[in-house]
Amino acid sequence: MKLGVCYYPEHWPEERWPIDARMMREAGLSRVRIGEFAWSRIEPEPGQFEWAGLDRAIDLLHSEGLEIILGTPTATPPKWLVDSMPEMVALDRDGKPRSFGSRRHYCFSHQGYREQCARITEALATRYGDHPAVVSWQTDNEYGCHDTVQSFSVAARDGFRDWLADRYRTIDALNAAWGNVFWSMEYRSFNEIELPNLTVTEANPSHWLAFRRFSSDQVIAFNRLQVEILRKHSPGRDITHNAMGFYAGYDHFALGEELDVLGWDSYPLGFLETFRFSEADKITYARTGHPDIAAFHHDLYRGCARNGRWSVLEQQPGPVNWARNNPAPHDGMVNLWTMEAAAHGAEMLCYFRWRQAAFAQEQMHAGLLRPNGEPAPALHEAKQSATDLKSINPDSAPDKHAAIIFSYESEWITQIQPQGQDLSAIWAAFSCYSALRENGLNVDFVRPGAALDGYGIAVVPCLPVVSPELVKSLAAFKGQIVLGPRTGSKTADLTIPKNLAPGLLQELIPLTVTRSESLRPGLVHDGDGWRLTRWLDHIEGNAKPDLVCRDGTIASWKHENVRYCAGWPEGSLIREVLARTLAQTSLPVQELPTGLRCVTHASGRYWFNYGPGTANAGEEILPPAGWTFEQFS
Amino acid sequence: MKLGVCYYPEHWPEERWPIDARMMREAGLSRVRIGEFAWSRIEPEPGQFEWAGLDRAIDLLHSEGLEIILGTPTATPPKWLVDSMPEMVALDRDGKPRSFGSRRHYCFSHQGYREQCARITEALATRYGDHPAVVSWQTDNEYGCHDTVQSFSVAARDGFRDWLADRYRTIDALNAAWGNVFWSMEYRSFNEIELPNLTVTEANPSHWLAFRRFSSDQVIAFNRLQVEILRKHSPGRDITHNAMGFYAGYDHFALGEELDVLGWDSYPLGFLETFRFSEADKITYARTGHPDIAAFHHDLYRGCARNGRWSVLEQQPGPVNWARNNPAPHDGMVNLWTMEAAAHGAEMLCYFRWRQAAFAQEQMHAGLLRPNGEPAPALHEAKQSATDLKSINPDSAPDKHAAIIFSYESEWITQIQPQGQDLSAIWAAFSCYSALRENGLNVDFVRPGAALDGYGIAVVPCLPVVSPELVKSLAAFKGQIVLGPRTGSKTADLTIPKNLAPGLLQELIPLTVTRSESLRPGLVHDGDGWRLTRWLDHIEGNAKPDLVCRDGTIASWKHENVRYCAGWPEGSLIREVLARTLAQTSLPVQELPTGLRCVTHASGRYWFNYGPGTANAGEEILPPAGWTFEQFS
Amino acid sequence: MKLGVCYYPEHWPEERWPIDARMMREAGLSRVRIGEFAWSRIEPEPGQFEWAGLDRAIDLLHSEGLEIILGTPTATPPKWLVDSMPEMVALDRDGKPRSFGSRRHYCFSHQGYREQCARITEALATRYGDHPAVVSWQTDNEYGCHDTVQSFSVAARDGFRDWLADRYRTIDALNAAWGNVFWSMEYRSFNEIELPNLTVTEANPSHWLAFRRFSSDQVIAFNRLQVEILRKHSPGRDITHNAMGFYAGYDHFALGEELDVLGWDSYPLGFLETFRFSEADKITYARTGHPDIAAFHHDLYRGCARNGRWSVLEQQPGPVNWARNNPAPHDGMVNLWTMEAAAHGAEMLCYFRWRQAAFAQEQMHAGLLRPNGEPAPALHEAKQSATDLKSINPDSAPDKHAAIIFSYESEWITQIQPQGQDLSAIWAAFSCYSALRENGLNVDFVRPGAALDGYGIAVVPCLPVVSPELVKSLAAFKGQIVLGPRTGSKTADLTIPKNLAPGLLQELIPLTVTRSESLRPGLVHDGDGWRLTRWLDHIEGNAKPDLVCRDGTIASWKHENVRYCAGWPEGSLIREVLARTLAQTSLPVQELPTGLRCVTHASGRYWFNYGPGTANAGEEILPPAGWTFEQFS
Ligand SMILES: [Zn+2]
Ligand SMILES: [Zn+2]
Ligand SMILES: [Zn+2]
CATH class of the missing domain: 3.40.50.880 (Class I glutamine amidotransferase (GATase) domain)
Incomplete structure (x- = not known):
């Protein structure tokens, strides 16, 4: 497994870039993900591209031997673009616009915005498509983050009507399939169909399911537009995207089909705090994460990936800023999480982010460096992981159980x-x-x-x-x-x-x-x-x-x-x-103590201790946040 | 007490109708409620009536000797009608339209929609008003369901101003009666008065109370329009409407005055789960309902009914779909609920619904039949009830205590x-x-x-x-x-x-x-x-x-x-x-064990055991979900 | 410390006024706050002033020797004024108008409304500015009550853009200061900047902080407009305003700078119930208030006041109407609260209100009189306080600790x-x-x-x-x-x-x-x-x-x-x-029993018992709700 990091050269003075690149290399990182939020720098005025900064950043990283994952910036269209077609933003379920001022302020179904995305992707792909440092492209960023898959806009409504006409062919077929006779909900044409929000009580569940399928399909189509451009102008590069945790807003199997490598963003402590774990678990595992959070997604997204190729595109390196409470990982956990990703078969893991931003929405989100550029604890654990991976780097998938x-x-x-x-x-x-x-x-x-x-x-x-x-x-x-x-x-x-x-x-x-x-x-x-x-x-x-x-x-x-x-x-x-x-199978069942987990390969077994106490892992006694590899003799 | 069932012939293939009708009769049912959601079938295009299906359904049910309660379909206006006057929908308290896609998408104050309701009621009443099978009419369905009595539309605002002018005559009288001087809320004319929503902090409570009275009056006036048409074209038939549980959105005494029989919809398990019972009660009575839920409404609506004539128009037959959790009734409860309605003096009880729908919003709502047309447990209890009612059918009201x-x-x-x-x-x-x-x-x-x-x-x-x-x-x-x-x-x-x-x-x-x-x-x-x-x-x-x-x-x-x-x-x-x-009265007071209830008539006493254990009821020991009639000697 | 009361002569028949004024004087009150909600009476039609009523009320109070605090009525613009410029109302965070029907229905940034406020203030100040009874003016009422400081209107947006241009001078400076590069949030001009609501996820925190500062500044500017007019037409009178409890919507230090005396409104029981106290405290102190609630604000607003001059403009006299639950104060608490204000250095305390209104939003809010004009319990405690203050009236500030x-x-x-x-x-x-x-x-x-x-x-x-x-x-x-x-x-x-x-x-x-x-x-x-x-x-x-x-x-x-x-x-x-x-200071530290508090002056120490039992206070044993002054020998 390769190690990498997410980096935003546009956030820092250019004189710092060489130091950062050297420190990355010295930490054992070989990949850098950049560019996914930089649209306002790349194109500060409509149609006026400013490539010089990004050119120099890419060349500089390249000069340190770092491989680049370049993101398309379509999750953050600039203000001038939104002002040029205000109806490109999504509407929420209440019909309110989801406006400019943060990110993901677009409706997947808006054709005008799709054209803009094609334009900026084409511009990036033609400029950097054959750059030797660019080994991978990431489309957009976290599709669906902040509940953005479903939009209740006019663009979505019109798209939905077309989608329904394609799927059901006749309105009678749709009425019959949905049972619209139930409450006189029968339509006379596809153009009578509205989106299922704002109804007096719940809309027909068949109506909702169709809308969920349509919305998921819009994500896939939106993504495909970029993939096609990237494949054309940057052949041989892996195309990826970063999925999220406990998130099912679109069909990840379908997205996986479109990509070379499916990535995901792993924030075990933020997810523990945010999602439906018990109060007791939220305290017991506050600084390690529940032992199945990361593993579940590793295995899920490996399953969703076209050929089983997957990676961690963002790895929590310290406290985050977005959960209700944001504790720090127990010492050793960043290393443990890294090694568990390897054990599950990731081909790469990127820490998010290189240096904690001193400004804007994520200023309380830790990085490998502190905001002042000095090493944060995670940098040492990343380094340790790079060392560990030199001796223990599984090239096999886990055994099938x-x-x-x-x-x-x-x-x-x-x-x-x-x-x-x-x-x-x-x-x-x-x-x-x-x-x-x-x-x-x-x-x-x-x-x-x-x-x-x-x-x-x-x-x-x-x-x-x-x-x-x-x-x-x-x-x-x-x-x-x-x-x-x-x-x-x-x-x-x-x-x-x-x-x-x-x-x-x-x-x-x-x-x-x-x-x-x-x-x-x-x-x-x-x-x-x-x-x-x-x-x-x-x-x-x-x-x-x-x-x-x-x-x-x-x-x-x-x-x-x-x-x-x-x-x-x-x-x-x-x-x-x-x-x-x-008990009726011949699987190697063993009841594990609380907080201990293992991953078994043909060559041996990886043990991970998420529990608050020590645990017996094969022959070894693991401390809290400890892991080991038990080689099969 | 007669037994009946709610039936939607338009939901099923016509070849099934004879089987259904025969099974109803064999189960001891004598009444069928139909038609209340069928507008899109009756009038599939504006002004184009398609009576043939309903004609055949009514004749078929008649041929099995079933009496029909025919509903006006005004709770579910079709899409074409809403599209012809989009401002007919209600606005919610936030000012958002409550749009087409489920049911009850109308504002009671909208005069255009009232005219449409008069038109469809007139059409139904002239066609079926003297049909020998039609013994009763139901107006609309569950006025106020999904919080639909209050609308904050322009139609409501204009109606409210007129209503206030009628009630207070002069604006000075209104200002004085409400104390509008309090926060300089004095009006110079009725046309300055707005609806009491969207204020910075709460509006004048006198303002709110007037609006609640106005809103209730709109329901009564809306209902009266249909009643007058029905009385004219279908003389001698009972007119009814189905009220709801723990619902006070309009004045049910006032509605009761307008009707021949006041009905209500009894869902003891759904109400237990939904309303303000203790956590302990919600578990203890999860499969029986709190012992006073059904009885409270029987007695309340008997009191609201003009001449004490009341019925249960919908009786829960199994798990419902709309509560947060939806357990199944304990064996025997459908029979017990039926007999308790009889004991309280209902003149009819209809189960909702005949056959569980396989589609749309209520597909998880049980019926007397499963979705595949086979008997569900409630059918047997309905049959048992029909048998029980042959020997024990109170024709008296409960004694006055x-x-x-x-x-x-x-x-x-x-x-x-x-x-x-x-x-x-x-x-x-x-x-x-x-x-x-x-x-x-x-x-x-x-x-x-x-x-x-x-x-x-x-x-x-x-x-x-x-x-x-x-x-x-x-x-x-x-x-x-x-x-x-x-x-x-x-x-x-x-x-x-x-x-x-x-x-x-x-x-x-x-x-x-x-x-x-x-x-x-x-x-x-x-x-x-x-x-x-x-x-x-x-x-x-x-x-x-x-x-x-x-x-x-x-x-x-x-x-x-x-x-x-x-x-x-x-x-x-x-x-x-x-x-x-x-203790200062001569009433027949007896402290009952938890979960046991009785209803006393001149001729004897009905006992009902809602508790989790057995209970001594007069001379008898009742099992859970058991009931008995203790004849006075 | 002087005692006073809030009075609304316009709420009562004129023949009652002399009785009220006499009862006030007899109770030992010397000040009356009037006028702050009376716009619709002062100016019932646009431009038509009706001064006679207020003239007579002021003269009548004056004739009993009462000093008047006269409020500008700008918290309650009449309906005709709002109808003349509907866009003067604030928009809430969701973009919904906060309409007429209660109070505070205005946007601080709306220039047209500011002009109207100047006009009515000028009218009042010229008429009563040199009236001998008028010793103080109150601007508006409870700025920010009902969450009204922040408005998301067009007026606010335009004002915010100007404010930002003044503060940052160039858009590049703003982009750099806020780190707008973070998610391509860079602006090309101040006119591209929107308000920070309605974004997909949270807006830039720098954006929010600027908007909070701007919103606070709008309050100060709004207030200053009235202060300047009042100072011009009513020289020598103290100008005050009533702040609220646990409220930080604007900078109270900045407001304090503008005023002669900073007032606040003290509702210890309402605050206990409303704010983040533990369930146990909410019960233990239900009828006394947590012992630090009033004191905290006394000391805070003394600190915010320009020269340390502060007062209580509204003192809870009994159950209020606006908390979730509204218990009555323990006997003696109105007296205790009064004396604690004195101990902390208030120069005046006004009870809110004289007589409980029989109508409108606050009809369940107690006064010194019942709605029928008879004394409520607080009248006796007010009288007792007037007597107490004759012997014990601190003219010093508390010692510095x-x-x-x-x-x-x-x-x-x-x-x-x-x-x-x-x-x-x-x-x-x-x-x-x-x-x-x-x-x-x-x-x-x-x-x-x-x-x-x-x-x-x-x-x-x-x-x-x-x-x-x-x-x-x-x-x-x-x-x-x-x-x-x-x-x-x-x-x-x-x-x-x-x-x-x-x-x-x-x-x-x-x-x-x-x-x-x-x-x-x-x-x-x-x-x-x-x-x-x-x-x-x-x-x-x-x-x-x-x-x-x-x-x-x-x-x-x-x-x-x-x-x-x-x-x-x-x-x-x-x-x-x-x-x-x-322990490292020489302060007079003494650990007090639960519920007991003291205030130390050079001359002695005030003791207050908020606890449910008796407490040893210096030499004395205090009953619940008891207070005493321990003179230093
Ligand atoms: Zn995200
Ligand atoms: Zn209902
Ligand atoms: Zn207030």
Whole structure:
């Protein structure tokens, strides 16, 4: 794995650049990501390009042997551009414009802005496309950050109407597919269809799902426009983009298809604080991050990447500025996070950022250097990582153990129609992932319908829409299968299948979900050392009870190599169901102590201690924030 | 009591209709409610009516002997109609349009839409007004659902100005009545008056109360327009409308006056989850509903109905889709809920809905049939209920025990001017209702000023505006009277009466409220086995202390047959005050175990067990979700 | 200290006025504040003045010997005025107009409205400027109440652009100062700059800080316009304004400079309920107020006042209407609050209001009289206070013990860039204030850079921007100095200083903050009887550890007479740091029991018991709500 750093030469006096470049090299970094927010410097007035600064920055970095990832600056169009077509900004769900003054102030569907993006990308690509230092391009920055995928603008509405006409061909087909007769919501033409916001009560869920799909497709199309220009003018360079954490605003499998390398931005402490971890976990792991946060995304985005090529484009190096509370990483964690990315197969990791900015929105976001240019603690850990990677640099992928089958539209569906408080497909996937990793296993994320050869277990945490391809791949799979609730419960248009849930999966397991209930927190069915919470599917059919609560409620069902979990796949229930299932596989299961995790390769096993105390990792005793590599003899 | 079901033939293939109709009949149902969301099918293009489908559906249902409640489709105007006059939609309190895409997308004050409603009602009434199957009409659907009574549109503003001019005659009279001098809010003409939203801090409470009254009046006028057309073209049919739970957006006494039968929609589990019950109750009663939820509304709407004729137009048959969490009813509860409606005197109960829709907004809402057309558990309980009702079908009203005096404007006033966190007149009424029912009593809701003959106790939980008629009826009443705080504390314009609270009621009890304080949760005054919470009125006058806290705070006052409760009427305080009061009556008081309730008729007593365990009901031991009828010998 | 009352003759029949005036005099009141909401009576039609009523009211009050504080009515422009220029209202952060219907419906930047204010002020000042009864003028009412300082209108935007051009001169200077290069936020002219609301994610913090400064300056300029007119037409009268509690919307030091006497409005129970006190404190002190609420503002506004002349313009006399819960003061508290104001050096205290209004927004707000004109309990306590003040009327200021250095922009900065949940400069100041007062000390608030002579300790709780003047005054100070976190961490443009925090203060203490972390509640570092919470600065340099947590974390640092507190200055940590520091002074430190407070003058000590039990105050035992004066022998 290569190490790199995100750098903004335009933020610093030019006389400092050589010092920075030398320090980067000396720290063992070989890549620099630049340029993604520099539009106002590149083109300070409409059509007037000022290349000299960027030319010199690139040449200077090149002269120190650093390889460059060059970003297109389309996440930050300058004020003059926005003023020239004010309707290019997105509208929020309330219809308010999301205006200039920070970043991402654009609507993905606005054709005029797309043309501007093509123009600036073309200008950059023609100027630097064959520069020897430029080894990679990043399109835009963090698509969807600040909730920007969905726009409720006129441009989006018009685009949506076209998209619907393409997909459904006739308005009668759309009315039938969505069941618009329900509340006299029938349309006479595609031009009568509005965006699903601002309705009196919730819009038709089919309407929402179509809009989510459309919005995701707009991101892909927006990105593709830049990719095509870059491929043309800068052949042979890898094109990448940086995805985010716990974010499902667009289909990352689809984006992965368009890119050479899928990147993501890893902020374990910020994510712990921001997302739905327990209060206790938020304190226990405040300075290490929950042990599955980074790993989950490493494995997820490896699965989304076209050929499994992925990287970390931004790595947290210290306290950030954007979470509600922003503690510092425990000593050693920056090194540990780096090595865990390597263990999961990243081909590069960039720290964000080189030097803490002394100004603007992210001035409280740490860097490898302090704002005054002196080393911050992370610089030493980056250096240490560079050294470590010289001896231990996995060139293999982790062994195949468990597969989790996930789709982004599953998360859209659980957001559109949660049916129970906070029930979410991606968090169901996270719970299953955690439970598998606590058993010492590697986990791959697999697109529905992809082959499952080599895995011992395949878990489908919550996948409402099931395709024939998925059924086929599961039917062909010889390992153990666990299906979670709501799986197979919907058609592609978000209606209920004629044969009820689990729909097509009835081919695999002879049961029908006749009734689903969601249970408020605290309303539980106790088992023996576990409890069913939050959801209960009532089942008919010939599958056999697998796990039964003390009150007789059946928590999971079984037929041959397939289990159906009738409760929400979380906590002690999913741990119990997976433990029973894993016992029927020959996977190298080992129950790990709290906070310890491992990644197993053919050559050995990587151990990572996220816990507050020491932990036995193979032969070794790991201190907090410690990691090691156990070579197989 | 008759049983019926809500049915949407337009949602299903026509070849299924005969099967459905036969199954309804076989289940013992005799009524079908149809048509209330079918506008886009009846009139797919402006002015082009397509009656054939509805004709055939009505004839088919008729051929199975089913009686039809036909709904006017005005809750769901089609897109073409909204597009023809976009300003017909309501504006929310922030001024945002509440647009097409779900239902109830209209402003009650919009004259153009009222004309459209008259047109479609006239069309339906002339076509089906004398059809032998049509025994009843329902106007619109759930007025006010999704917070739709108040609209902040231009149509509402103009209507409000006219309404004010009618009510106050001169602008000086309005300025004086509202005290507009307070913050230089004096108007020079009615045309200067705006709606009370979007002000810098709260608008004048008198302004708000006028707007709430106006908004309620708009609902009544909107409804009356349809009623007049229906009465003209369909004489002899009962006209009804379906009210909602814990909803006070308009004056239901006023609506009741306009209708032949007042209906309501009973969703005990959804209401438990949605409304202000304790966390503990939300778990204990998750699958049965709090024992007073359905009963409270049965008795309230019986009181609001013109001649006491009322029905349940929608009965929850399984999990719903709209609460935050949606558990399934305990086995037996659908039968229990049905029989409790009968015990309270409903003349009909319709289950909502016949078959679970496979599509659109309510696809997760259970029906008597599953989405695939097979029976769901509720069908069996409906059948059981039909059988039960053959032997036990009360044709009497419950015996008269206790009267609660309630007005809708009381709730508007406590919303406009709560003075203490979450203090609400309707919830005060609910607390009093619960305490009376826990003592085994029947409760009637009585409009202020109506005669109180036959009751042993009259409770006025919280009625800020007291009329001379109410004073007269209370003065004539020989039973015990309990007045709650804030009663008599306001004039009709929401100002303080010259003689202070309880205003006109000083004729009944010689006391003056000189100071009122609201107490945050946790700030309590302990009594002996009870505690005063949330509110404390300081009193002067000649009434005697009735109940005194350990610290000397006087919790209730007494004069002859009248008590004044100085703390908020909830929890252990109101239980204690009512227990002391009931001890002075000859009512058949019996303290019931938790979760058990009864309804007493001349001929016997109905028992209902909502609790998690068994309960002794007269001679019988009831299981959870059990009910019985104890015949008086 | 004089006593007075707020009175609204326009609310009551004229025949009542003589009774009111006589009762005021008999109660020992000598001042009456009138007129501040009476515009619609003074000028009922554009340009038509109706002076007769106000003439008679002033003469009548004068005839009873009462002195008048006359308010300009600019907080409540009449409807006709707003209709004549609708764009005079402010827009809220979402862009919605803040319309007529309550009060404060104006934008400070609207030039047309400023002209109207000048016109009405001129009219009042010329009519009453030399009236012998008029001894003082109040400008407007509670600037900023209901969050009205910031307006996002076109008038504000245009004013902001001018203000920026004045301050930065060139757009390049502004771009550089704000670091606008960060996200291509560079402007080409001042006319490209928008207000910082409605951005996709947060705007540049420098942008926000400039807007906060601009908004504050608009208040000062708005006020100055009236002051100039009043000084011209009514020479020799004191000009005042009433500030609010826990409110930092504008710079009160700057406003203080413009006025003769700075007033404030003291509602201890409303503030306790509304602001960030613990649940336990909200119950313990529900009827007395937290013991530091009133005192904190007395001392703060004394510090903001030009010559230390300050008063209480509104004193809570009973339950108010505007907090979430509104309990009544404990018997004696109105007297105690009055005497504490005297002890802190107020020159006047006015009760709000004379008679409880029977109508409009504040009808549930108590007065000295009930709505029916009879005495409420506070009238007796006001009378008692008048008597008490005859024997005990401090004409000295409290002794100098401790100085807290505070600036309003500190609070703006912690609001703009909290970095940790709810961390706030003004609440840090409150915590330090409480800890000092619990040690029996007097506290003065001092503007940064002012001389510190005479104090034993100077505390800088949280002051991000440090000026050379402050460094100079601290360097000259011989007492003990305590610096809190974030102090000196920012430049005047809200960027990070080149030498990092504490910036210029490195001249006083040789340390550098190399990293700051914020800690979520519950993430603590325990000391011996205290704990570090919410924040931790990592330090390098030659200062010595002063206070160390059990895990080795250094909680405070020391160098000569300067301490730097590395944790958030709250709770047990700041108590410990201050206790250690006070031990090195010769101040008359005494640890007071919970709820007891004192104010020390040269002649003696005032004791106030806010606690629920009795307390030993010097030689005396004080009951709850008791106070006494201990004369020094
Ligand atoms: Zn981001
Ligand atoms: Zn509804
Ligand atoms: Zn105020």
